[in-house]
Amino acid sequence: MGKLKRENLFKTAWFHPSFRIGFLGSFFFIILAIISIFWTPYNIEELNIANRFAPASFNHLLGTDFFGRDMVSMLMKGALTSFIVAVLAVVIGMIIGVPFGLIAASYGGIIDNILSKTNDFLFAFPAIISAIIITAIFGPGAINAMIAIGIFNIAVFARVARGGALSIKMLQFIDAAKLSGMGELKIAFKHILPNIFSLLIVQASVQLSLGILAEAGLSYIGFGTQPPQTSLGLMLKEAQSFFLIHPTLAILPGLTIVLIVIFINIAGDGLRDVLDPRLAKEETLDAAG
Amino acid sequence: MFGSILRRILIFAITIFVASLVIFLLLDILPGDPARFILGINADIEAVAALREQMGLNLPIWERFWHWFFGLLRADLGISVTQNVPVAELIGERLFVSLPLAFFALILAIIIGIPIGIIAAQNRAKFIDSFLMILAQIGIAIPNFWFGMLLVLLFSVKLSLLPTGDFISWNEDFAAALRSLILPSIALALPQAAILARIMRTSLVDISNADFIRTARAKGLTKKQAIWRHGVRNAILPIMTILGLQFAFLIAGTVIVENVFYLPGLGKLIFIAISERDLILVRGAIIILILIVSFIMMLVDIAYQLIDPRLRLRG
Numbered sequence: 195m196g197k198l199k200r201e202n203l204f205k206t207a208w209f210h211p212s213f214r215i216g217f218l219g220s221f222f223f224i225i226l227a228i229i230s231i232f233w234t235p236y237n238i239e240e241l242n243i244a245n246r247f248a249p250a251s252f253n254h255l256l257g258t259d260f261f262g263r264d265m266v267s268m269l270m271k272g273a274l275t276s277f278i279v280a281v282l283a284v285v286i287g288m289i290i291g292v293p294f295g296l297i298a299a300s301y302g303g304i305i306d307n308i309l310s311k312t313n314d315f316l317f318a319f320p321a322i323i324s325a326i327i328i329t330a331i332f333g334p335g336a337i338n339a340m341i342a343i344g345i346f347n348i349a350v351f352a353r354v355a356r357g358g359a360l361s362i363k364m365l366q367f368i369d370a371a372k373l374s375g376m377g378e379l380k381i382a383f384k385h386i387l388p389n390i391f392s393l394l395i396v397q398a399s400v401q402l403s404l405g406i407l408a409e410a411g412l413s414y415i416g417f418g419t420q421p422p423q424t425s426l427g428l429m430l431k432e433a434q435s436f437f438l439i440h441p442t443l444a445i446l447p448g449l450t451i452v453l454i455v456i457f458i459n460i461a462g463d464g465l466r467d468v469l470d471p472r473l474a475k476e477e478t479l480d481a482a483g
Numbered sequence: 484m485f486g487s488i489l490r491r492i493l494i495f496a497i498t499i500f501v502a503s504l505v506i507f508l509l510l511d512i513l514p515g516d517p518a519r520f521i522l523g524i525n526a527d528i529e530a531v532a533a534l535r536e537q538m539g540l541n542l543p544i545w546e547r548f549w550h551w552f553f554g555l556l557r558a559d560l561g562i563s564v565t566q567n568v569p570v571a572e573l574i575g576e577r578l579f580v581s582l583p584l585a586f587f588a589l590i591l592a593i594i595i596g597i598p599i600g601i602i603a604a605q606n607r608a609k610f611i612d613s614f615l616m617i618l619a620q621i622g623i624a625i626p627n628f629w630f631g632m633l634l635v636l637l638f639s640v641k642l643s644l645l646p647t648g649d650f651i652s653w654n655e656d657f658a659a660a661l662r663s664l665i666l667p668s669i670a671l672a673l674p675q676a677a678i679l680a681r682i683m684r685t686s687l688v689d690i691s692n693a694d695f696i697r698t699a700r701a702k703g704l705t706k707k708q709a710i711w712r713h714g715v716r717n718a719i720l721p722i723m724t725i726l727g728l729q730f731a732f733l734i735a736g737t738v739i740v741e742n743v744f745y746l747p748g749l750g751k752l753i754f755i756a757i758s759e760r761d762l763i764l765v766r767g768a769i770i771i772l773i774l775i776v777s778f779i780m781m782l783v784d785i786a787y788q789l790i791d792p793r794l795r796l797r798g
Contacts, residue, residue: 311494315498315501315502319731319773319776320731320732320735320736322735322736322738322739323735323769323772323773323776326738326753326757326765326768326769326772327506327509327510327769329757330510330757330762330765330769331509331510331512403624407624407626410626410628410629411626411627411628411739414626414628414739414742415738415739415742415750415754416754427626430626430628430629430632434632434742434743437632437636438635438636438640441636444629444632445633448625448626448629448632448633451624451626451629452621452624452625452626452629453624455623455624456620456621456624459620459623459624460620
């Protein structure tokens with residue numbers, strides 16, 4: 195696990211076909227999402243009812259929706275929100291979960307016991323339950339969906355960090371560090387953390403794709419992104435009442451979600467193969483349910 | 484063994500207590516006065532004060548919590564502010580839709596996922612393995628509710644085989660109720676089946692390197708026979724824990740999927756309760772969700788201990 199240096203990780207992974215396909219695919223959607231911050235083919239805040247439900251044409255490559263908004267522009271903006279929510283949820287999960295996992299593994303005993311029990315409890319709860327509580331308190335919104343998904347991610351990263359740290363702790367260089375007088379915490383962050391870094395990156399790719407799915411589910415039932423903002427899930431919610439007559443309005447955002455998730459997943463699988471073939475057996479469950 | 488089962492039940496009880504406390508406190512800090520909500524904005528102050536007294540809202544927070552918690556133990560969750568009906572009754576009605584839906588989905592996921600995993604493992608690294616795993620990869624990436632929309636489009640609109648929604652209650656027409664759960668349970672089951680197939684395949688592939696499989700091969704069984712006769716039984720155990728987690732996620736999933744099919748499940752109830760700020764109802768619905776999920780996790784852990792002889796001996 196620790197054999198690969200961080201800088202070489204990307205280069206080595208690049209030669210793995212599924213990583214390359216997945217990375218290029220996700221990169222394509224990420225670039226489209228980033229471009230949408232500065233530019234979209236049409237302004238999605240301008241409604242053009244006269245031109246609603248327009249079919250695909252040279253002017254509107256994927257047609258327009260029920261407000262006459264350009265679908266390509268909508269998908270770009272929607273993907274941006276979905277990515278932001280999922281990425282920040284991963285960041286929340288890592289920043290809080292990883293230290294928890296490291297502390298549990300370093301100190302062991304009752305601290306480990308309490309942290310792990312709490313964690314098992316959080317882990318059993320799909321993002322939707324925390325989303326319901328958060329929505330009841332603060333009202334719906336993209337940020338609240340992000341926090342709900344983040345809470346689930348905390349449990350996941352704490353578990354992965356703890357497991358990884360426990361296996362590294364057995365190694366001799368940790369004993370050496372202890373003999374040199376380093377404290378448990380210092381060892382955890384200075385020696386163990388760098389060695390479980392790759393493990394965490396692989397898990398981040400899994401949580402990223404689960405986050406995109408969870409955001410979609412939460413926005414679809416009205417607990418996530420709210421208009422006038424848009425996200426891929428919200429587009430599906432808005433398409434709900436029209437999709438029997440205009441199926442493309444629902445098919446396009448859904449297909450975008452599926453493609454993004456597949457690309458992230460195969461990139462993650464490739465990365466996992468490169469880092470450690472033994473890890474290939476780890477599987478994760480759906481966060482949104 | 485009884486000791487560890489007892490310990491597991493105790494953990495369940497503590498979990499529910501802590502969860503109730505957290506939910507009660509979180510929802511209690513919310514602004515808004517239920518008494519004023521019931522009487523309307525124009526009600527006079529004395530009437531509101533009288534109702535507050537009657538509803539016990541003036542009691543200290545700890546007393547209100549104990550009152551609610553002991554009510555929960557007696558299946559009494561209070562009375563909905565907006566609908567004026569006992570919360571337990573409202574939730575119970577909805578569970579008759581959500582629980583069967585999650586259960587059917589779990590069965591479907593097992594029926595589809597496990598055999599696919601076994602077939603893929605038996606044909607490891609052959610075309611059929613890659614093909615099935617690509618299918619699983621796609622299955623995992625499809626949002627269940629979107630798959631539901633596609634199913635509605637195909638089966639209800641294009642082929643007009645199954646209803647698009649509008650649940651008829653079980654008492655009224657059992658067959659019709661069952662029929663309206665078919666598409667939603669397929670939609671819910673798909674991603675879980677894909678996950679199960681992948682886990683089943685990887686744990687079988689892992690096991691196929693084990694000594695007892697090598698022994699079985701040495702006795703003359705083919706790889707397929709060895710995996711079928713000796714591998715599957717050993718791979719089922721880890722699958723069981725996963726199934727418990729999956730059922731929890733399926734329950735949560737119904738909250739989303741029922742929207743596609745306009746089913747009157749828990750999700751709709753919660754959504755309306757939140758938008759009308761009926762916090763007594765929201766609180767009840769959340770704790771019931773948590774209760775179901777924790778209960779299933781406990782059952783799985785106990786079942787695991789009963790089945791696995793290694794754990795049984797340890798006691």
